[in-house]
Amino acid sequence: MTTIGKIALGKNGPVVSKLGLGCMRMSPVWGGPANDENESIATIHAALDNGINFLNTGDFYGSGHNELLVGKAIKGRRDEVFISVKFGAIFYGSQWLGLDLRPIAIKNFINYSLVRLGIDTIDLYQPCRLDNSVPVEDVIGTVADLIKEGKVRHLGVSEVTPEQLRKANSVHPVAALEIGYSLADRQIESGLLPAARELGIGVVAFANTAEGLLTGQMKAPLPADSYQSHFPRFQGENLVKNLEKVEVLKQMAADKGYTTAQLAIAWVNSQGDHIMPLVSMSRRSRLPENLQAMEIRFSPEETDILNKHFAPGAIVGSTYLQR
Numbered sequence: 001m002t003t004i005g006k007i008a009l010g011k012n013g014p015v016v017s018k019l020g021l022g023c024m025r026m027s028p029v030w031g032g033p034a035n036d037e038n039e040s041i042a043t044i045h046a047a048l049d050n051g052i053n054f055l056n057t058g059d060f061y062g063s064g065h066n067e068l069l070v071g072k073a074i075k076g077r078r079d080e081v082f083i084s085v086k087f088g089a090i091f092y093g094s095q096w097l098g099l100d101l102r103p104i105a106i107k108n109f110i111n112y113s114l115v116r117l118g119i120d121t122i123d124l125y126q127p128c129r130l131d132n133s134v135p136v137e138d139v140i141g142t143v144a145d146l147i148k149e150g151k152v153r154h155l156g157v158s159e160v161t162p163e164q165l166r167k168a169n170s171v172h173p174v175a176a177l178e179i180g181y182s183l184a185d186r187q188i189e190s191g192l193l194p195a196a197r198e199l200g201i202g203v204v205a206f207a208n209t210a211e212g213l214l215t216g217q218m219k220a221p222l223p224a225d226s227y228q229s230h231f232p233r234f235q236g237e238n239l240v241k242n243l244e245k246v247e248v249l250k251q252m253a254a255d256k257g258y259t260t261a262q263l264a265i266a267w268v269n270s271q272g273d274h275i276m277p278l279v280s281m282s283r284r285s286r287l288p289e290n291l292q293a294m295e296i297r298f299s300p301e302e303t304d305i306l307n308k309h310f311a312p313g314a315i316v317g318s319t320y321l322q323r
Helices: 037-049 061-074 103-117 136-149 162-171 192-199 236-256 260-269 284-293 300-309
Strands: 006-008 015-017 020-022 054-058 082-087 089-092 095-099 122-127 152-158 174-180 202-206 275-280
Touching: 020 037, 037 061, 037 284, 054 061, 054 202, 054 275, 061 082, 061 103, 082 103, 082 174, 103 122, 103 136, 122 136, 122 174, 136 152, 136 162, 152 162, 162 174, 162 192, 174 192, 192 202, 236 260, 236 300, 260 275, 260 284
Parallel strands: 020 054, 020 275, 054 082, 082 122, 122 152, 152 174, 174 202, 202 275
Antiparallel strands: 006 015, 089 095
């Protein structure tokens, strides 16, 4: 299999695998069923065996189910793993209620996370968003205190604005920015990515296939129970037009001998040595394909075609990535 390269998170930050494993979909998401636990654990083990050491979870994924699952998977292998945890989201069942970023809540959240994961220290701890309900200084300052206490090693942030990123980094050095990024979602290129590059912050990029749009497998109309159908991008004529755009990616993938999803991941990977594609997997069968995507290279002509065809704004209709 592919030998996974390494990426440094931050100027003097930790060195982790260039490909990250998103564990969210191993748990009940948006009210859906959990995946087979044994297969999920086997997937994590296979990822570790192939050099992927960055595992991403959240304390609200499946109401703690995901952390418990990851904890089982890494038992006896803690030294091989870099664990990234998001906090702050409040759900009731599958219903989003909002954020709780109060310092007292953060100190409560982390104790539960440490117990569920079965570890003493979280490698990367980050608010899932910042909504100005609590001053950024208070949120980041609390994580900085947890770093001093030894409960956290590095600070991360997720889904923030350039201004929030700069403010957070002024309180305590930010190692990593987690953000949605794909050929279909390039709005962060105008402000957020340059800010991260200037500050020396690593980028953990999720939603590389734009919630399935760039897989080449999506067809219009979507099933009525599809979660994507709640967003304008995936509705009516918007979806029809967007899928027409994807045909160019499908043809390039066929010409190069890869899947469309592999090219979508490869494009994100090609955007810089400081950018890590974070790919969700819950089955071992997905691993070889995603590892191979990290080997794909684009010619200058292919890069030009993709950049022009998927220029910012080319994909019509909003999605949750554009909150």
